[in-house]
Amino acid sequence: MPDSPLPLLFLDIDGPLIPFGATRQLFPNGYPTYEAAHRVPREAEAHPLITRVDPAHGPRLMALPCELVWATTWMSDANAVIAPWLGLPDLPVVAWPEPTAEDGRDGLHWKTRTLLSWAAGRPFAWVDDEITDHDRTWIEHHSPGPALLHRVDPRLGITPHDFSVLGKWLGSSETVS
Template identity: 35%
Template sequence: MGSPLVLVDVDGVLNPFRKPHRQFRRHRVMPEGRLLRVLLDVRHGRMLLDLAAETGAELVWATYWQDEANEWIGPRIGLPELPFVPLPPFPGIEEGRSFGAWKARHVAAWTGGRPFVWFEDEPDAAASLAAEPGVGDHLLVGVDPVTGLTAEHIEEAAAWLSGR
């Protein structure tokens, strides 16, 4: 079945909606030629690498940034190039499904039944993920998009991965 996965979203998780403390630095990035400003905390890279090393998990981007995260986010927080969940263009709200539900469908399919932890800020992703057929054992760690990823989120993920 393979090692467990640690799926990482960018916006709202690594890039919170506002600067929660002074460790975050503003960066100007240009994915697909569009100028964006992101807030990143370089300590997140080490936290995620340590989590993966200590639990035998594989880090994966699960973000609309997809491979662009390898160019614009990863190097700024000390992450190597990571695989990513491919996401097709978001069609908009379909049949009452939100962005979180739409994304959960693609995450569930991509993980192929492997166990995973997912750091995600979309509030309805957890329920949507659990309803997907064939989804493996998983923990969705809900991250407040105002504060972003914290040490407590990493500890929750480590405890779940270690207890499997």
């Protein structure tokens, strides 16, 4: 992990960038779809849900005052498929430990402890669709630095409101070293 004065932004893909689970009532004609703004590799073109990812999110993410980090089960596929679609460079990827029988027994999301460890005291925001109040409380009591756990509605994916919340928090004096 490079040393950086910027806070980290841990970003999940399924839910925040690829919306799912909405009813026809919310999207009568199905989810909006998009075309890539530039050339993408075959891996990206072949993904069945890639057209749900709004390529405009790439510049919005790059404009945030943070270091972007993939925090997703997509692992290296995030850089092979999603990053090119969004026009992002390869980003660091959180490596998840092997699951154990203890994971989730205390009500924490299985990513929570790993992300706190990865942050190593740096301020961080975590964008995911599975964050709970229990995760927020646990981080509040265990994080040595500021943290924002931001839950995105998976039916909508990340919205302008979400970007606004993230931008304000990431740019606040509390998060800048």
